Amino acid sequence: MDDLRTIIDKTLKQYLNAKQTPFKDNQLANYFRREPKQYIESYIKKTGFHFNYDVKSSVGNGRWAIIPWIVLFDTDISNSATNGIYIAYLFAEDMSKVYLSLMQGWTYYYNEFGTKIGQIKINAALNYWRNSLNLTSSTFSTQDIHLIDPSKRYDTSLPRGYELGNIMSIKYDAGQLPTNQKMEDDLSLMIQSLEELKSKLISTKDIDLSNKYVLSRTNIIKNHKRTPTKRDYDQQS
Template sequence: MDDLKTIISKTLNQYQNAKQTSFKNNRLANYFRTEPKRYIESYIKRTGFHFNYDIKSSVGNGRWAIIPWIVLFDTDISTSATEGIDIAYLFAEDMSKVYLSLAQGWTYYHNEFGTKIGQTKIKAVSNYWRKNLKLTSNTFNTKEIHLINPLKRYRTSLPRGYELGNIMSVEYNANNLPDNQKMEDDLALMIQSLEELKSKLINTKDIDLSNKYILSKSVITNKHKNNEYKKTPTKCDYDQQSKSNKITGLKGERYVVEYEKSQLQGNKKLQSKVEQVSVTQGDGLGYDILSFNPDGSEKHIEVKTTTDSENIPFYISQNERQYAKEDNSSYWLYRVYDINREAKLEKYHGNLEQYFSFEPTDYLALKKEN
């Protein structure tokens, strides 16, 4: 069985030539699919790390990959390189270097937001973790990694997604690889970083919830192209809200997204357009969820969630209240109760004045003129 340095070195030295040959039954491809898993499994058993793990590696699916990779998963967090956070060896396209990276899966962001906005989102989450994790080694850094030629156009967004998904890394130059012991030590320290990140997740079994929470703290300004009510999304002051309340709100919004999709069964096109705009566009639109009626007309849904019963009052902003008045034909308020037990839902359509009375609770303080 080859050691880690040999596996890395052989890939760096042989991959470019291998790409000029047939992908099917290629010797290097077969080696790359099996040997990293064998070695890393033996290393974890030997060193006594205690976590549920899996190892996968890829040189492509049916044709040679631009960026071959080896990934170590903590299966409590992720089991696929397309989503979640894992430890990855990412080989530069020109095989001049390889990075050991604490990395995010790009495909999740691409599918959720599209390429352009997805790149902004994955970068925002990377930046969050860079600020909230310790560097476990003085050779690790949080700089952007460089896997591809920035002047070249590619048939896929994956390579750039890999670059933006990097949280921290160490670079190994093909002409000056460290010895196997140093590579093993770096892997051990990167595992520690992954476990620190795991301890900071809201729910290790639901990393999407943590992502949505992080993204809600750093929303981007983006107008919804189909929205008649041209509000500019704004960044809220989340420091004034408790983390638990924010998480409760996100749970309620996700519950409503799934509920709305279930109401559109049989219409996959409309189902795919249901959007949690509070995360994708910001809190300034006046509603949280963009959904649709069966005829294709829009529903703008504000979600108010509580862990308690339906009798609990709720807070609503002036922007939200005004939007309900001005767009009463498409506006809906969904009240989600008992979100941590057996969630229940009440729906209110149009102007909220017909359902609720309102009491002012906040004031704007202006300095008096002398």
């Protein structure tokens, strides 16, 4: 079983060439589906973290993905890379870098408010969590992440959704990856930050309710083109 650094490095070096070959039964695709899950699960068991988790990785479904990803879910609060809050390794389209990111799923905001207002709303939620979390690291950045070429048009909104959902991240440049120990330490800190965030949710059983409560505590525009169900968030909290 390869270690975390080797998995990341191999993907950065080989993915663009692999995309020029058939997707079905591809060696790198099979490796990417298998190795990250095995390694991260063994790491969590070794370090003694106690939460219900799942690890998934994807290079696409039937065809090569623009952004391959590895995701670690706390299944109490998320099981999809489009919803909830989770940890992800997100590879830039040109394989120049990869981000370890604490993510907020974009799909809820898009479905609830549409694209324009949804971007304002999710940014408010991200800032709320950035200001609420105590357990962070000097290596964590709250700057925007850049995964795709902004001048290009894509046939899917997922890559942009990943960019919009970044709460905080660490960037690893291709060819300049730190040691495996450093990457494990960063992952450990990110897991602890996820668990701290989880402890601040008003409901782990209803992540949409928690999203709405967070938005009710932020000073952002009130008018939007969709009207969500009204609830007494303070009373429910």
